[in-house]
Amino acid sequence: MALSKEQIAQRIAKEVKDGYYVNLGIGIPTLVANFVRHDISVEFQSENGILGMGPFPFEGEEDPDLINAGKQTITALPGASFFDSAMSFGMIRGQHVDLTILGAMEVAQNGDIANWKIPGKMVKGMGGAMDLVSSAENIIVAMLHTNRAGESKLLKRCALPLTGVNCVKKIVTDLAVLEIQDGKFHLRERAPGVSVETIKNATEGDLVIEGDIPEMKF
Amino acid sequence: MIKKTVSNVREACEGIEDGMTFMLGGFGLCGIPENIINELVRRNIQNVTCISNNAGVDDFGLGLLLKKHQIKKMISSYVGENAEFERQMLSGEMEVELVPQGTLAQRCESARNGFPAFFTPAGYGTEVAEGKETREFNGKMYVMEEAFKADFSFVKAWKGDEAGNLIFKGTARNFNPSMCGAAKITVAEVEHLVPAGELDPNHIHIPGIFVQRIFQGEKYEKRIEQLTVRKRN
Numbered sequence: 001m002a003l004s005k006e007q008i009a010q011r012i013a014k015e016v017k018d019g020y021y022v023n024l025g026i027g028i029p030t031l032v033a034n035f036v037r038h039d040i041s042v043e044f045q046s047e048n049g050i051l052g053m054g055p056f057p058f059e060g061e062e063d064p065d066l067i068n069a070g071k072q073t074i075t076a077l078p079g080a081s082f083f084d085s086a087m088s089f090g091m092i093r094g095q096h097v098d099l100t101i102l103g104a105m106e107v108a109q110n111g112d113i114a115n116w117k118i119p120g121k122m123v124k125g126m127g128g129a130m131d132l133v134s135s136a137e138n139i140i141v142a143m144l145h146t147n148r149a150g151e152s153k154l155l156k157r158c159a160l161p162l163t164g165v166n167c168v169k170k171i172v173t174d175l176a177v178l179e180i181q182d183g184k185f186h187l188r189e190r191a192p193g194v195s196v197e198t199i200k201n202a203t204e205g206d207l208v209i210e211g212d213i214p215e216m217k218f
Numbered sequence: 219m220i221k222k223t224v225s226n227v228r229e230a231c232e233g234i235e236d237g238m239t240f241m242l243g244g245f246g247l248c249g250i251p252e253n254i255i256n257e258l259v260r261r262n263i264q265n266v267t268c269i270s271n272n273a274g275v276d277d278f279g280l281g282l283l284l285k286k287h288q289i290k291k292m293i294s295s296y297v298g299e300n301a302e303f304e305r306q307m308l309s310g311e312m313e314v315e316l317v318p319q320g321t322l323a324q325r326c327e328s329a330r331n332g333f334p335a336f337f338t339p340a341g342y343g344t345e346v347a348e349g350k351e352t353r354e355f356n357g358k359m360y361v362m363e364e365a366f367k368a369d370f371s372f373v374k375a376w377k378g379d380e381a382g383n384l385i386f387k388g389t390a391r392n393f394n395p396s397m398c399g400a401a402k403i404t405v406a407e408v409e410h411l412v413p414a415g416e417l418d419p420n421h422i423h424i425p426g427i428f429v430q431r432i433f434q435g436e437k438y439e440k441r442i443e444q445l446t447v448r449k450r451n
Contacts, residue, residue, distance in 0.1 A: 046389070047319065047320075048245040048246075048248070048389050048392050049245070049389045049391055049392050050388075050389050055448060056446045056447050056448045057447055057448070058447060058448060058449075058450050059447045059448075059449065059450065060447075061447075062442060062445060062446075062447055063388060064247075064248065064390075064440035064441065064442050065248060065249065065376075065387045065388035065389065065390040065440070066388040066389055067245070067246065067248050067389055067442075067443070067444070068389075070444065071245075071246040071247075071248070071299070071443040071444045072444040072445075072446040073442060073444070073445055073446050073447065074446075076388075082386075082388055082389060082391055083391065084323070084386075084391050084392065084393070084394070084395040084396055084423075085245070085271070085319065085320075085322075085323035085392050085393045085396055086320075086323040086324055086326070086327045086395075086396045088320075088323075089319065089320025089323055089324065092320060093320055093338065093339070093340070112343075120308075123297075123304065123307060123308070123314075123316075124296060124297060124298030124304075125294060125295050125296035125297050125298065125316045126295060126296070126316060126318055126319075126346075127295050127296040127318075127319050128295070128318065128319040128320060129318075130318035130321075130340045130341045130344065130346060131318045131319060131320035131321065131338070131340040134338075134339035134340045134341065134342060135339055135340070161344065161345055162343060162344045162345075163344060164342075164343065164344065165342065165343035165344070166343075
C-alpha cells in the first residue's frame with residue numbers, strides 16, 4: 001500500500017539524527033517534526049528567523065510576532081533564538097544547518113529539482129527554496145511518486161523551471177526510498193506491500209535495482 | 219545624542235515622491251510597517267517600486283497599495299497569498315522581479331554595508347541566473363547579485379529610543395534589520411518609543427546611525443495570516 005503523507009514524514013524522521021539543526025519546508029516536511037524520536041536533541045530552524053521552533057501555541061496564547069516560514073503561529077522552545085533574514089540565510093548558505101527537508105514537483109536523475117513555478121499557471125515565487133537547495137549538503141525530498149494525473153515526478157530531466165541543479169541526493173515518496181548516484185535513481189527501500197514492479201512503472205527516470213529491496217521500517 | 223524622533227507618520231514620510239523605490243520590512247504580515255503603509259495609501263503615491271519579501275494579502279499590508287494600483291514593480295521572494303497580485307502580474311499591469319529569499323536579504327544588507335555585489339550559489343543553473351555573471355569558487359558555481367538602490371527604507375521595530383536605536387521582537391525581526399541603513403533615508407515605526415537611556419545598549423539590535431527618522435505608530439492591528447493552535451488536554 002502506498003504511504004500516507006504522515007507515513008512519508010514518519011519514515012523521513014528516521015533520518016533526523018541527534019544534534020541536528022533541521023530546516024523543514026512547507027507541506028509533508030512540516031509533519032516530520034511530529035515523528036522525531038524524543039530521546040534525541042534536535043533544533044528546527046525556520047528561515048524567517050527562529051532556531052528552536054516549538055509546536056503550535058495553545059488556543060488563546062498565539063502571538064502575531066511569532067510565526068514560521070509558512071506564516072503559521074508557533075511557539076519557541078527553551079534555548080530558542082531569533083535572528084534577522086540575512087543571518088538566517090547565512091546559517092543556510094554557510095552550511096550550518098545539517099538537514100533540509102523539502103517538497104518537490106519534479107526531481108531529475110541528476111539531482112535537479114523543480115518546485116517553485118508552473119509557467120502561466122502558478123507563479124508564487126521561490127521563497128527560500130533556491131537558497132536552501134543550492135547550499136545544503138544534506139537534502140531530502142518528500143513528495144508523492146506521481147502527480148495528480150498519474151505521471152511520474154522522478155524524471156530523466158525536469159520539464160518545469162528549475163529550483164536548483166545537481167543537489168538532491170535522497171527522495172522519500174509514498175512508494176519508495178531512493179538515492180541519486182552517478183546520474184541515476186537507486187531504489188533502496190519500498191513501501192510495505194508495494195512491489196518493485198509498481199515502483200519501476202511509476203518512475204520515468206533510470207532506476208537501478210540491486211538485489212532484494214527491503215520494505216521500509218518505521 | 220543625535221535626536222531622530224519625528225512627531226507622526228506624516229512627518230516621517232516627508233519627501234516621498236511618485237516613482238521612488240521603497241524597501242519595506244516584514245515577513246508575511248509579521249513585522250510590517252503598518253502605519254507607514256496606511257500613509258502611502260492615503261497619499262496615493264504612484265508608480266513606486268517596492269522591495270519586500272511578500273506583498274501582503276488582498277486587504278492588508280502591501281495588498282492595500284496593490285488594490286489602488288500604486289505599485290509599478292514588486293521585488294519579492296514569495297507572493298503566493300495575494301490573488302490581486304497574481305492577477306496584476308499575469309496581466310502585465312505590474313512588473314515583478316522574483317528573488318531568492320536569502321539573496322533578497324543580502325542585497326539589502328550589502329546596500330547598507332557598502333558592498334556593490336556578492337556571489338551566492340542560490341539560483342545557479344535556473345532562470346534567476348539568466349544574464350548574470352557566474353563564477354567558480356573552490357569547485358562550486360556562484361551567481362553575482364547586486365546590492366539594491368532605494369530611496370526610503372520603511373521598517374517596524376518593537377521598541378526604539380529617541381536616538382533611533384531599535385529592538386525587534388520574535389520573528390517580527392525578519393527583513394527589518396537588513397533594511398536599516400540600506401536606503402538613502404530609513405524610517406522606523408515602533409510600538410514603544412522611549413527616551414534615550416532607557417534601552418540597555420547591550421540589547422540594541424540596530425544602532426541609531428542606520429535610522430534617520432523614528433516615531434511611535436498610532437495603532438497596530440498585527441493581523442495573523444495563518445492562525446494555528448493546539449487544544450489543551
